[in-house]
Amino acid sequence: MAMLEIEDLHVAFPKGKKAEVEALRGVNLKLEKGERLGVVGESGAGKSMLAFSILNLIAEPGRVSQGSVVFHGENLLELSERDIRGIRGNRISMIFQDPMVTLNPVLTIGTQMVETLKAHRKISDAAARKLCIAKLKEVAIPSAESRLGAYPHELSGGLRQRVVIAIALLTDPELIIADEPTTALDVTIQAEIMALILKLCREKDVALILITHDLGIVAEVTERIMIMYAGLCVETGPTHQIIQAPHHPYSAGLLKALPQFAGRGTRLYQIPGSMPPITALPPGCAYHPRCERATELCKAQIPPLEHGHACFHPIDQTEAAS
């Protein structure tokens, strides 16, 4: 049995008095111990929603309307508030996008780290501080001892994200969910932080769900990819396979849009149109208005996820090769 199994997950938000719209429309996902999965898609595809629903932290008024999130045989969505708190930040940690805003501006780094430990362990202050210093050293923060007394605004963006990673690692979690961990950082720092996350995950055999819209990062770090569009998984499979031979036209479009695929001096490729808002999804395959392969069938029916892709007219290998 897989460590984490998400089945048919639906997340709904109320629209008006009675109606609801779905931000996630039936997502399935399996993750083994130590496996690294990349979740890719445009803004609003439901990537972050997926991350928050794993921890049962969908913000009001949203709710998980259907499906299950089974972690080591336990459905996290059915746990009591108290029990799930024992899992959050303990066995499953999360790293957010912007370290400027995820650390509390009025508490010192040390306070925030010790607090995390104490929420999950019976540990003395002195022992907790010692462990915090050790973790800060693990994420390569120079003069770790003196940083404990620092406030977040005294650190640079890169250092702050290292602190956030150290907090995520404090309790030796089995799964880390990283929601665009490098998007808010300088380009030069991005690679460092990503390399650090990869190294730590490998060393400690920690599973990783990396949420991003950057296929380049996913290709370097992950073993498997899940591509999301409008609340559904449209393609999933081993990273190298999807990067080399995508089946779904959306995956192919995303790959084509990467700068490294465009020749020097040529215009970057762009998928025409934009993703529809969840309140106004087209019938059938949500991607069909932007898809050059779309037919009447695509407008009428939602394609099921089969053989790793949800498309009636997938790009097949021979065609891609030609």
Added chain:
Amino acid sequence: MISLKGFITRFLSDPVAIVAGTVLLFLVLMAIFAPFLAPQNPYDLMQLDIMDSEMPPSWRVGGDERFPLGTDAQGRGVLSTIMYGTGISLLIGVGAVIVQGVLGVTLGLVAGYRGGWIDAFLMRLADIQMSLSTLMIAIIVLALFQAAFDANTYADYAIFMLIVIIGVAEWPKFARTVRSSVLGEKNKEYVDAARVIGLPPRRIMWKHILPNTLTPVLVISTIQVAEAIMTEAALSFLGLGMPTDRPSLGSLIRSGFEFIFSGSWWITLYPAIVLVMLILALNLLGDWLRDVLNPKLRRGDD
């Protein structure tokens, strides 16, 4: 947040703040050390002599060196009663604000963080409370209290009653301020991060959100101390506040008011001057604090 150093720099570069701060510090120290500094102890009936009553200030004809600002109708030195009275006024002001703060911050925090029907209920309660004037509530409760108990019991509990009544009547100001700050803070990512870490809601509210909402609380606290002292003075002036044997500034003004037409103006005038100075200093400091803590008015050198 402003650093302590920037705070001191700003303070020292603002003459109004320096004057207000000095006046306040002077009055507070005077009140605290009244038992050592005051020429007489106005609470000690043995020291009072009816022959000393209604003496003018010492530099006027008929004045006595023992009473620099003259005496009142009971023969108490006006200077001594002011020193002790300032302490009582400050005690009531600060005490009432602590009650307001504890009630208001707690209820505002819960209303803002929990939202939903709890928020609606608490805020309607605040609306109702705000629509009843503080003075009106205080007058009704204190009048009932005075009628129900004898004068001695009343005198013993008057200070406690004033603190509680003024405190309870003014909680919505704190609650509304804190609630609106909490609404702004609770959707910030550090709150999400705290929830993801697995912290219980109580801890997130008190340890993570509350410190980020304290700036406006600090500002209204200062103003509210002035407000509470004024309310107490008004109640005392109406005869519903502190009893004459443990006078606050308000009851001193009242007790002298009866004699103002017989020429003993000093009994009323000096406590009134001190009261005005105290309120003015508190309000000026409150305004100054609001400007300093407002990030939009922040200067480069903080």
